[in-house]
Amino acid sequence: MTRILFYLDEPGKDVWRPAFEAAMPGVDFRDYPDWGSPDDGPAYAFAWEPELGLIAKYSNIVAVFSLGAGVDHITRDTSIPTDLPIIRMSDDGLKEGMAEFVLMTVLMHHRYMPRMMTAQRNHKWQRLFPKRAENVRVGILGYGALGIACADALKPLGYGLAAWSRTAKPAESGIEHFTGPEQFNDFLARTDILVGLLPSTPETTGLLNKDTMGLMPKHASIINVGRGTLVNLDDLVTLLDSGHLAGATLDVFTEEPLNDSDPLWDHEKINITPHIASITRPETAAEYVANNIKKIETGQQPDNVLDRMRGY
Ligand code: NAP
Ligand code: GLV
Numbered sequence: 568m569t570r571i572l573f574y575l576d577e578p579g580k581d582v583w584r585p586a587f588e589a590a591m592p593g594v595d596f597r598d599y600p601d602w603g604s605p606d607d608g609p610a611y612a613f614a615w616e617p618e619l620g621l622i623a624k625y626s627n628i629v630a631v632f633s634l635g636a637g638v639d640h641i642t643r644d645t646s647i648p649t650d651l652p653i654i655r656m657s658d659d660g661l662k663e664g665m666a667e668f669v670l671m672t673v674l675m676h677h678r679y680m681p682r683m684m685t686a687q688r689n690h691k692w693q694r695l696f697p698k699r700a701e702n703v704r705v706g707i708l709g710y711g712a713l714g715i716a717c718a719d720a721l722k723p724l725g726y727g728l729a730a731w732s733r734t735a736k737p738a739e740s741g742i743e744h745f746t747g748p749e750q751f752n753d754f755l756a757r758t759d760i761l762v763g764l765l766p767s768t769p770e771t772t773g774l775l776n777k778d779t780m781g782l783m784p785k786h787a788s789i790i791n792v793g794r795g796t797l798v799n800l801d802d803l804v805t806l807l808d809s810g811h812l813a814g815a816t817l818d819v820f821t822e823e824p825l826n827d828s829d830p831l832w833d834h835e836k837i838n839i840t841p842h843i844a845s846i847t848r849p850e851t852a853a854e855y856v857a858n859n860i861k862k863i864e865t866g867q868q869p870d871n872v873l874d875r876m877r878g879y
Contacts, residue, residue, distance in 0.1 A: 569860055570595040572602045572625065574614035575634060586849030590857040611860060616640040622647045630654055630863060632856050634847050636661060636713060637794060638873050639767045653873040658855035660848030662716035668792060668844040669717040669762055672816045673726070675838075676760050676788040677703050681814050685835055700725040706758030708774075709765040709793060710736060710744070711879075712871075713845070717762060718742055729754060733770075733877075755782040760790065767794035768878035777802035786813040792844040795820035800831065807836045818844040 615634035623646040630652040679695040686693035710730035729743040745754035776799040
């Protein structure tokens with residue numbers, strides 16, 4: 568019998584038990600704080616932002632499944648043994664959700680929707696005429712599971728697509744690839760709408776700042792759906808206020824929730840969403856965990872194990 572130790576501190580979390588029971592009949596699904604004793608036998612943790620020190624206390628945990636694609640909410644706990652496998656979420660539901668959100672927000676920036684909404688609030692009949700999609704250059708920072716899903720969703724619209732990643736990618740039709748720090752500036756210089764889909768690591772922290780965003784074409788837009796650490800927000804506001812950048816959609820922040828007195832809420836060129844670009848969906852996620860546990864228990868390598876050296 569497989570034992571799951573579940574940790575999620577959010578309303579509505581009751582949907583997870585039936586999803587696991589459907590994907591893994593007979594599962595011993597234990598919702599925190601009813602995790603039982605570490606002597607109860609081997610278990611898999613499935614967690615989002617677990618309490619600091621909790622995972623290390625349960626020496627019966629054989630692997631930790633992250634409820635999200637990012638693992639920063641787990642690795643912030645330095646008491647977790649460094650040889651305990653941490654497995655990133657990468658189910659179809661997460662990819663579909665991110666592709667939907669990015670498609671929607673790219674279209675919003677392309678079609679000047681934020682400015683239209685401001686005009687409406689001011690009772691202004693302001694007609695703006697967008698470029699053809701083929702003349703709008705979209706650049707995706709991060710070409711992993713989610714970056715690829717977003718590119719696949721954007722391709723049929725005809726945007727000039729590019730992606731930037733750490734390691735070189737094979738040539739592919741409909742998208743230009745840029746690699747590593749040496750090609751970062753060229754990537755920025757050709758990007759009208761930038762989609763941030765990078766994990767939070769020391770290398771990606773503060774990557775978008777006054778100097779780098781300043782290299783983007785005038786009137787470019789930023790969509791950040793990876794992690795808040797990517798963007799220096801003071802620099803972003805400076806570039807929006809100077810008119811260099813046209814707008815930003817921010818779904819992720821260094822401190823979440825964003826403080827209700829933060830001036831970013833009222834910036835007319837910034838759209839804020841509360842870290843919902845893609846929410847892990849119970850049915851597909853439980854299937855993903857079940858398949859990965861099957862791999863572990865049959866001696867195979869599970870998918871998407873965190874590489875602690877890379878940080879993702
Ligand atoms: P992934 O499959 O691990 O892909 C990560 C991508 O980032 C890879 O293409 C990787 O390059 C690239 N990368 C990492 N470090 C880099 C660096 N220093 N320089 C250049 N490229 C770098 O991850 P994923 O599943 O696509 O998820 C991406 C992130 O999205 C997650 O880590 C999470 O933070 C965020 N996320 C947010 C939400 C939300 O609702 N807002 C939802 C889900 C996920 P290589 O291809 O060369 O390895
Ligand atoms: C959400 O932010 C995730 O990492 O899946």
